[in-house]
Amino acid sequence: MTPPEAPDHQTGTLPPAVLSCPEGTSLTVLKTRKDFLQAARAGRQGTSSMMVQARLRRDGETARGVRVGFTCSKKVGNAVARNRAKRRLREAARAVLPLHGLDGWDYVLIGRSTVTDKRDFAALKGDLVYALRKLHGKPDSSPK
Template sequence: MSLRTLSKRSEFLAANRGLRYPMPGFVLLVRPRGDSDETLGVGYTVSKKVGNAVTRNRMKRRFRELARAAMPASGLSGADLVLIGRPGGNDILFADLSEHLDSALKRAAKKLAQKSSAPS
């Protein structure tokens, strides 16, 4: 499964209306697109509240690497995901961030599976 980077503001706003999974270093937003495209859309947001430009860019680099490693195997094809950085996220070990992301992705996949199997 391939990754596509979200670039339009409308994509980020649409993801904000989806599921929300807060974790210690970030918040994961998940929104199934509902189209036939299996590509996983991924976006990264780190506000100025988190720190200066160096801190924000470091956090985004860490998020991109986490996404490359964890998201293709997450089982969330055809969805848009957004990682929102939280203050102190850079202080968390990369391995711990990876575990948090895996946990959030499993919770999201479980929730989406329940929604799709529920009778309409």
């Protein structure tokens, strides 16, 4: 059996990057600049720990499913801080998007400086749920 990152010998292409989720659902990872730019032109919702950009894909685009991308600018910190922030965003997405993400949508999670890598993980997941509810127009169920 070949490792997942090995190219397909018949086509010479790499298989799509996929985040495996505990519920059996898989999230496809956005890799191309074009996909990130399309999400940047769509809806966005900021929270205290991240910015979430989301867009509904058109019918002619890629197969159904949830796709997600992650990014952190140098404002987040050095490479260690950026990588830690992205790892935490990946884990939050792995836990939240299968339950709250919608089929056919692309999401880009952007880390915030000095917050994403230090925020309590339960609060980080809560921020992502809040942002998804706002982006999809669902009422906020949190107590006032």
